[in-house]
Amino acid sequence: MRIRTILYLFLSLLFIFISITPVFAQEDEQALDLASDAKSALLMERDTGTIIFEKNANEPLPPASMVKIMTLLIVMEELAKGNLKKNEMVRVSENASSMGGSQVFLETGEEISVDDLIKSVAIASGNDASVALAERISGSEQSFVKRMNEKVAELQLKNTRFKNVTGLPAKDQYSTAYDMAVIAKALLQYEDITTYTSIYEDYLRKGQKNEFWLVNTNKLVRFYPGVDGLKTGYTSEAKYCLTATAEKNDMRMITVVMGADSVKKRNHATSEMLDYAFNHYETEQLFAKGDVIKTVPLLKAEQRDIQIVTGDSVRTIYKKEKPYENIKTHVKIEDDFSLPIKKGEQVGVLTVKDNNHVLSETPLIVDSDIKEASFLTLFKRTLENLSKAR
Structure with a gap:
């Protein structure tokens, strides 16, 4: 198995763990x-x-x-x-x-x-x-x-x-x-x-x-x-x-x-x-479950553009008297994809931060099965690209 594939599997498991590992409240709540x-x-x-x-x-x-x-x-x-x-x-x-x-x-x-x-x-x-x-x-x-x-x-x-x-x-x-x-x-x-x-x-x-x-x-x-x-x-x-x-x-x-x-x-x-x-x-909801976060072109896939969506609802939670003031989101998508990809498979993570404090990390998934492009599809795309280049 290629090193990149092993690394991808490791990161996928890590992200799954993060997505189901709750964040504990501050110490004053425990009293x-x-x-x-x-x-x-x-x-x-x-x-x-x-x-x-x-x-x-x-x-x-x-x-x-x-x-x-x-x-x-x-x-x-x-x-x-x-x-x-x-x-x-x-x-x-x-x-x-x-x-x-x-x-x-x-x-x-x-x-x-x-x-x-x-x-x-x-x-x-x-x-x-x-x-x-x-x-x-x-x-x-x-x-x-x-x-x-x-x-x-x-x-x-x-x-x-x-x-x-x-x-x-x-x-x-x-x-x-x-x-x-x-x-x-x-x-x-x-x-x-x-x-x-x-x-x-x-x-x-x-x-x-x-x-x-x-x-x-x-x-x-x-x-x-x-x-x-x-x-x-x-x-x-x-x-x-x-x-x-x-x-x-x-x-x-x-x-x-x-x-x-x-x-x-x-x-x-x-x-x-x-x-x-x-x-x-x-x-406060930032994204609903299934919202399209990014569309990625994938030359080697049967479906040229794949939609990457949220695997779950993305929210922030805060005390009513202490709302967050500087919420930002960061999207990390895998640099390379091993085909085929099954619907629901994780390909990235969406991180929500307040300043530098990580509030949540949500898996990003593909919204459909992604198959490897056939020889005929790749041939047609090559012709299209040559035609556009003229």
């Missing part, structure tokens, strides 16, 4: 008296990854059903790739229907749509639905769990290990408030996930004799304005957990609470973190 009833907690702004508050955020703890955030992340990836369709019918195995804990009472041999299975996981935390999706995607729950842990490694998370797709008690299954926030951040890149997690109530098999009432386990969806996800969790070991997200004034926050003694205390800790964020912070 905030928030989430006092939680064993561990964290408050993060979604787009910038800025952590506004954390409490024991890197302490490994049992995550209970918050495991399903990773389950849903892989499901959404499969939908985006076209490997899974929402209207596809999935046959429920005996293994899936036998899951204990929270369930939607799927029956062995029953056929149910992927869309309804996602609803069952996102709203009612159905363990049986989670396993049914895992088996459809990977063939077995354990194969799916292997993929979950591969995703953990891809996200550069050091304190998470999954043993199942449900969050049911399992030896050596653990995560942290920080890790759960990063997984939630990745899931929220799929914007339609909140169309599921924001539903307070719905029905499975509506109108049939065996219809089942789905009620959201996250009551803040109904009682805290702006909350539209994500996932609760409870076991006797983990106690009451919640990874939540809320959006107000075009600013989205992620909160994680682990180890609260009651639903009331869990919801209170979440609410006070959200209150603090929305009362004291604002964001």
